[in-house]
Amino acid sequence: MRWQETVPNDPYLIRVRRPISNVELSYLIHLYQPLVGALPVALYQTLLYNLSLANFSAVQGLHYRLMVTMAVPLNVIVKARHQLEAIGLLEVYQIEADGQRIFEYILQPPHSPDIFFSDDTLSIMLLNRVGKEFYRKLRRQFSIPEEYRLPENVERKRITKAFDEVFYHLSLSEITVEKGTETYNFLKDVREESPLPLFDPMAATRLNYANSRLDFEFLEASLPKMIKKDGLFTKEVKAELESLAFLYGIDNETMARFLQEPSVIEYDTIDTASLRRLVKDWFRRENGRAPKIVSREEIVFHSDTVETERKEREEKALTEAESHALRLSSLSPFQLIGLYQRGAKIAPADQKIVEELLEEYQLPPGVVNVLLEYVMMTYDRQLPKDIIYKIAGHWKRNNIRTVQEAQRQARQFYSERKSAKAASADKKVFTRASSGGRSKRRKDEIPPLILEQLERQKNQVIEEKTAKSSKVEMIDEEYERKRKRMEELLKALGESKQ
Numbered sequence: 151m152r153w154q155e156t157v158p159n160d161p162y163l164i165r166v167r168r169p170i171s172n173v174e175l176s177y178l179i180h181l182y183q184p185l186v187g188a189l190p191v192a193l194y195q196t197l198l199y200n201l202s203l204a205n206f207s208a209v210q211g212l213h214y215r216l217m218v219t220m221a222v223p224l225n226v227i228v229k230a231r232h233q234l235e236a237i238g239l240l241e242v243y244q245i246e247a248d249g250q251r252i253f254e255y256i257l258q259p260p261h262s263p264d265i266f267f268s269d270d271t272l273s274i275m276l277l278n279r280v281g282k283e284f285y286r287k288l289r290r291q292f293s294i295p296e297e298y299r300l301p302e303n304v305e306r307k308r309i310t311k312a313f314d315e316v317f318y319h320l321s322l323s324e325i326t327v328e329k330g331t332e333t334y335n336f337l338k339d340v341r342e343e344s345p346l347p348l349f350d351p352m353a354a355t356r357l358n359y360a361n362s363r364l365d366f367e368f369l370e371a372s373l374p375k376m377i378k379k380d381g382l383f384t385k386e387v388k389a390e391l392e393s394l395a396f397l398y399g400i401d402n403e404t405m406a407r408f409l410q411e412p413s414v415i416e417y418d419t420i421d422t423a424s425l426r427r428l429v430k431d432w433f434r435r436e437n438g439r440a441p442k443i444v445s446r447e448e449i450v451f452h453s454d455t456v457e458t459e460r461k462e463r464e465e466k467a468l469t470e471a472e473s474h475a476l477r478l479s480s481l482s483p484f485q486l487i488g489l490y491q492r493g494a495k496i497a498p499a500d501q502k503i504v505e506e507l508l509e510e511y512q513l514p515p516g517v518v519n520v521l522l523e524y525v526m527m528t529y530d531r532q533l534p535k536d537i538i539y540k541i542a543g544h545w546k547r548n549n550i551r552t553v554q555e556a557q558r559q560a561r562q563f564y565s566e567r568k569s570a571k572a573a574s575a576d577k578k579v580f581t582r583a584s585s586g587g588r589s590k591r592r593k594d595e596i597p598p599l600i601l602e603q604l605e606r607q608k609n610q611v612i613e614e615k616t617a618k619s620s621k622v623e624m625i626d627e628e629y630e631r632k633r634k635r636m637e638e639l640l641k642a643l644g645e646s647k648q
Contacts, residue, residue, distance in 0.1 A: 156228055158214035162253040163245075164197050165208045170259050177260040178239075180288060184279045185272070186237055189222070190230040194239055196220060198257055210252075231255075237272075263292035270426065271393055281510045364395050365402050372406040378418040390422045398433045408432075478523070479516040479553045483508070486519045490526060503535050511542045513550070520556035521545065524563065 175195070183191045196219055200209050216227055234240035238261075243254040260266075267273050267289060277285045328334060366388060370379050383391075394400060400408075408414060413424045478486070483504045487496050507518045525538055541563070550556050 156213065156224065156253070158212065158217060158224055160213050160251060160253060161210055162213060162216075162255055163208055163210050164200055164255050164257070166198070166201065166257045166259075168259060170198060170257065174260050174262075177263065177266070180291070181263065181266050181272075181276065182237060182239065182260055185275050186230075186233040189226065190233040190237075190239075192220060193227060193230045194234055194257065197240075197255055213253075267292075269393075270430075271396070278509055278512070364391055364400075364405060366391075368402050369406055369409060373409060373415070377415055382415075382418065382420060387420050387422060390425075394426065394429050398429055400429065475553045475557060478519040481519060482515055483518045483522060486522060490531065499535075500533055503533060503538060507538070507542055511539075511546050513542060513546065514552075516553040517545065517550055517556040520553055520560055524560040528564070528567070 175198075178191055178194065193216075196216065200211065213224060213227070217224055220227065231240065231242070235242055239258050241256040241258060243256070245252040245254055261269070261272070266276075276288070280288070366383050369391075370383065373379060373382075391405065395405060408425060408428055409420070411424075411428060414421055414428065481489075484496060484501070487500060487504070488494075504518065504522075507513050507521070508515065513521070521538065521541055522533065525533060525541070529537065545556065545559060548559070550559060
């Protein structure tokens, strides 16, 4: 209900289906609180303790009193009430009397552990909320200790005493009250003076589903003709089929195929236990994991969002990035891995990683797809679980719930990783350059004695070259003097002949 439909001055009337014990309140804390949270449980306890615990008689009050007692606004109380209704802990009726609207709240006792854990919907919700380890601990907490367990085939002999074995025989006058007698009038006056509330201890509450997935007329028509169909779909059977259809997403055609299995209908009755086993095995073969149930407020990719995206896609063409984000939001993680493996079988280790991301870390499927794709792109199509769990924990702490938020985180991780790689490469280049400079300096650092010897050898070579060049110059001068003398002699001889 909205705020306008429930106002603080609206009165309410509290009743109980039957007295609720302290042991059952412990079931409420351990089994139901992980499903709905602390506030709905606090509302349940507030309504219960408003009753007179001596006789659990009905009590009337105003919603304003609940607001003051719980110190929260009315819209928060109404939201918590809706969760109690959905989980089967509260029935609500609206009564119109003398122009006034009264809300009747009937508290339902919590299921005992054996009924709770045998309910597929409740047990799967609990598993999704608390994880496998805590789920195992809860189950062990309510189980019979091993030392007190008796074998199933042990023989028992009933030795309980009968009534007439303990009490003496009563005469007819002692057990009958005739009309008009003093005793009869006394009992009548007491009944009228102090009427007792009527409890129905055998009434078992079941989860209700507003939108039925199944058409029972279709299911009845699809059964073989030799099956007697009158009284086949009882109220209990319909409730069980509705629960299976909701939990595992089964349509009419699929449910009809299950009902035609020989092990399901025997002696014109539906064996709901066999049907449940068949459905569970089928779902695990098809999906590779247990079903996941979350609150409607936690569903990120709701049908309204998909419809909005479809309208936007019709109005304008999506970019490549938008199309990819939409594709990631519509695929399951197993489908995504299957696409990367080109239809090959998914490894059990990869299946376990996906299941833990969905169940233990409780990440939406689209966010899991972004995480898996980022890791595969970064680590050469591999799925190192340490890296995956580290990123998943970081995203869970940052409350990453949408594909767009996950993609922004992935881009940030990629940029940081790229910057870290570049910085590491620069450091290596700097290290090599530094080591090269040091080695060059080491090469230049020649001992002084060697340098002096080299210097002497260099001076000796220069002196030898200088001496050699001086000698050559002297030889040239001598040759020039002799040449000139010969020319003069030849010239003198020529003149004398003339």
